[in-house]
Amino acid sequence: MTQNNTVADSFTDSRTNVALRVREHILRMSTNGGAFTGASLSCADIIVWLYTSFLRIRPESVNDAERDILLLSKGHDVPALYATFVECGFLDKGRLSHHLSAKDHIYWHPNQNISGVEFHSGSLGHLLSVGIGMAIDKKLRSLPGRVVVILGDGELNEGSIWEAFLTASALGIDNLIVIVDRNWFQANVRTEDLIPLEPLTTKFEAFGWTAHVVDGHDFDDMDNVLGSWRLIERTPQVFIANTIRGFGVPSIANRADRWFCNFSDSEVEDLIQELHGLSLATLTSDTLSVR
Amino acid sequence: MNPYEELLLNLVEHDERYVVLTAENRGHMRTVPPKLGNRFIDVGIAEQTMIGVAAGLASQGRIVITHALAAFLTLRPFEFIRDDVGIPNLPVILVGMVPGVLSDANGPTHQAVDDVAIMRGIPNMGVFCPSDIDDFIIGMKVITRLQQPYYVRYIASPSVVEHRPTFVPGESEVVIGGEGGSFDVTILTYGYLLRECVEATHYLEKQGLRVRLVNMRTLDPVDTSMMVRAANDSHLVVTVEDHFATGGLRTILAETLLDAQATCASFHVNIGDRWFTPARLPEVLDVERLSAKHLSQRILSVLETAHVEH
Numbered sequence: 031m032t033q034n035n036t037v038a039d040s041f042t043d044s045r046t047n048v049a050l051r052v053r054e055h056i057l058r059m060s061t062n063g064g065a066f067t068g069a070s071l072s073c074a075d076i077i078v079w080l081y082t083s084f085l086r087i088r089p090e091s092v093n094d095a096e097r098d099i100l101l102l103s104k105g106h107d108v109p110a111l112y113a114t115f116v117e118c119g120f121l122d123k124g125r126l127s128h129h130l131s132a133k134d135h136i137y138w139h140p141n142q143n144i145s146g147v148e149f150h151s152g153s154l155g156h157l158l159s160v161g162i163g164m165a166i167d168k169k170l171r172s173l174p175g176r177v178v179v180i181l182g183d184g185e186l187n188e189g190s191i192w193e194a195f196l197t198a199s200a201l202g203i204d205n206l207i208v209i210v211d212r213n214w215f216q217a218n219v220r221t222e223d224l225i226p227l228e229p230l231t232t233k234f235e236a237f238g239w240t241a242h243v244v245d246g247h248d249f250d251d252m253d254n255v256l257g258s259w260r261l262i263e264r265t266p267q268v269f270i271a272n273t274i275r276g277f278g279v280p281s282i283a284n285r286a287d288r289w290f291c292n293f294s295d296s297e298v299e300d301l302i303q304e305l306h307g308l309s310l311a312t313l314t315s316d317t318l319s320v321r
Numbered sequence: 322m323n324p325y326e327e328l329l330l331n332l333v334e335h336d337e338r339y340v341v342l343t344a345e346n347r348g349h350m351r352t353v354p355p356k357l358g359n360r361f362i363d364v365g366i367a368e369q370t371m372i373g374v375a376a377g378l379a380s381q382g383r384i385v386i387t388h389a390l391a392a393f394l395t396l397r398p399f400e401f402i403r404d405d406v407g408i409p410n411l412p413v414i415l416v417g418m419v420p421g422v423l424s425d426a427n428g429p430t431h432q433a434v435d436d437v438a439i440m441r442g443i444p445n446m447g448v449f450c451p452s453d454i455d456d457f458i459i460g461m462k463v464i465t466r467l468q469q470p471y472y473v474r475y476i477a478s479p480s481v482v483e484h485r486p487t488f489v490p491g492e493s494e495v496v497i498g499g500e501g502g503s504f505d506v507t508i509l510t511y512g513y514l515l516r517e518c519v520e521a522t523h524y525l526e527k528q529g530l531r532v533r534l535v536n537m538r539t540l541d542p543v544d545t546s547m548m549v550r551a552a553n554d555s556h557l558v559v560t561v562e563d564h565f566a567t568g569g570l571r572t573i574l575a576e577t578l579l580d581a582q583a584t585c586a587s588f589h590v591n592i593g594d595r596w597f598t599p600a601r602l603p604e605v606l607d608v609e610r611l612s613a614k615h616l617s618q619r620i621l622s623v624l625e626t627a628h629v630e631h
Contacts, residue, residue, distance in 0.1 A: 142409070149376075149380060150409070153404055155369075156400075156405055158373070159369065159370040159371075159372070159373020159374050160373045160374070160376050160377040160380070160405055161377060162370070162374050162377060163373065163375060163376060163377020163378040163380070164378070164380065164381055166377070167377070167381040167382075168381075170340075190369040190370065190373070190401075193370045194373065197365055197367055197370045
């Protein structure tokens with residue numbers, strides 16, 4: 031690998047500023063058809079941290095055999111990924127304005143027509159097993175790369191996830207890292223009100239994984255907890271990243287009805303003001319929209 | 322080692338891209354797993370995980386051969402096959418055990434009699450239904466090099482005919498009767514029932530009928546030219562399959578003749594719109610009227626009652 035490091039080496043701006051701009055991009059994608067705004071805002075900091083501070087991948091090394099691989103299994107949060115791609119040089123900023131247009135490939139779920147996307151998703155519960163396959167391939171080739179899979183906490187309702195958790199530990203896939211975006215919501219309701227997941231750490235440990243808890247909005251904590259990941263032989267590791275759905279924008283945060291949002295253009299401008307700590311937005315759009 | 326194990330070992334030994342997966346199904350490969358080393362992976366009884374793992378491996382340049390009972394392989398992880406293998410068109414081979422009547426006494430949960438219909442419904446997916454172990458091995462040697470997903474009905478039964486050694490997806494083989502001429506009956510079939518059709522054809526020939534018997538080999542892509550030719554040069558076209566009436570060879574013939582704006586007198590032998598009676602295989606063939614004796618009598622009966630000219 032020519033550049034066996036992260037994009038951070040060529041970075042001058044702070045991760046906080048990057049994350050702020052990522053949230054602006056997410057809000058600007060939440061109009062003219064809308065986006066999964068709440069879900070994207072919850073994992074924005076995790077994705078920014080991964081690309082600036084952890085993943086050994088750069089725009090020029092997206093096909094390098096020695097790269098790390100990131101998979102978004104909860105694919106509807108893809109605005110956070112594309113926004114991070116823009117900020118890290120993987121994607122031209124102008125293409126975000128093609129959101130939901132047939133002239134580009136920037137739609138509600140990730141797809142490999144976008145350089146840097148490793149595998150498409152959309153239906154929940156798929157990419158943990160796909161990630162196991164990719165991690166096995168790296169082990170067969172004795173490659174150093176790691177496979178990171180981001181799962182939603184609502185996604186943990188899917189049986190295929192638990193099947194794959196069992197198989198990964200049985201096969202000793204130690205170059206596999208799972209991050210759970212633990213925003214405590216699934217599409218329309220709080221996770222604990224529907225299919226309670228707690229105690230989640232205990233569950234993962236019972237499945238043979240080493241489990242960690244991290245603040246998914248705190249870069250320093252991610253540095254300390256995720257950043258100190260070291261390979262534990264034959265043991266996959268999971269990081270439960272506590273997050274808030276809609277984090278950074280109070281009018282969206284922690285609301286069951288703001289998972290998918292389709293705001294007017296003026297509301298988006300107001301929400302960006304809100305993001306920067308200025309006046310709260312006044313929202314009149316009907317945002318209770320389930321996809 | 323059986324011939325299939327020898328094929329797997331040969332592929333893995335000579336090409337590092339091949340990986341063999343199973344969802345804890347090893348009935349047809351008891352000996353070879355240790356010889357395949359770390360390119361044999363048993364994911365446990367977890368068909369969804371197996372297909373996801375296969376897709377992940379294939380996305381990185383591997384060619385993955387997966388195994389489970391045909392009913393479980395096609396149905397439990399169907400969405401994984403469609404989404405993770407079909408959409409990206411990855412070289413994952415799905416080898417389904419005991420398809421069709423071969424599940425004999427297991428009962429309806431184990432009956433893959435809708436597998437052709439649902440697998441051929443997936444864009445990019447090929448469907449290969451060999452009639453015996455020789456046919457299977459001849460085809461697998463080609464299919465495993467095609468760089469596309471394929472569903473294969475596994476069969477280990479000994480051969481009753483000599484197969485054409487060349488295998489081309491979408492090309493059938495004429496087993497009896499030759500390519501040209503005119504026929505009283507052309508029988509189109511695939512899979513295990515070819516053997517019954519061979520015996521039935523011999524019987525019909527003894528009755529003075531000109532019969533052509535065709536082994537379809539692949540159902541997707543399918544030999545449409547043979548189907549149209551049969552419609553044009555045969556008084557009666559018969560499809561014989563251990564599959565539901567919907568979605569298999571009967572449906573494919575109908576679609577093909579519609580597209581070609583062709584028509585013919587036809588008769589269709591299949592499982593119907595229900596599951597077959599579970600029993601030991603010879604009894605299944607008898608009670609479901611799929612044996613050579615039943616087939617020949619049913620075809621003769623159609624020829625007589627339908628007043629098909631011959």
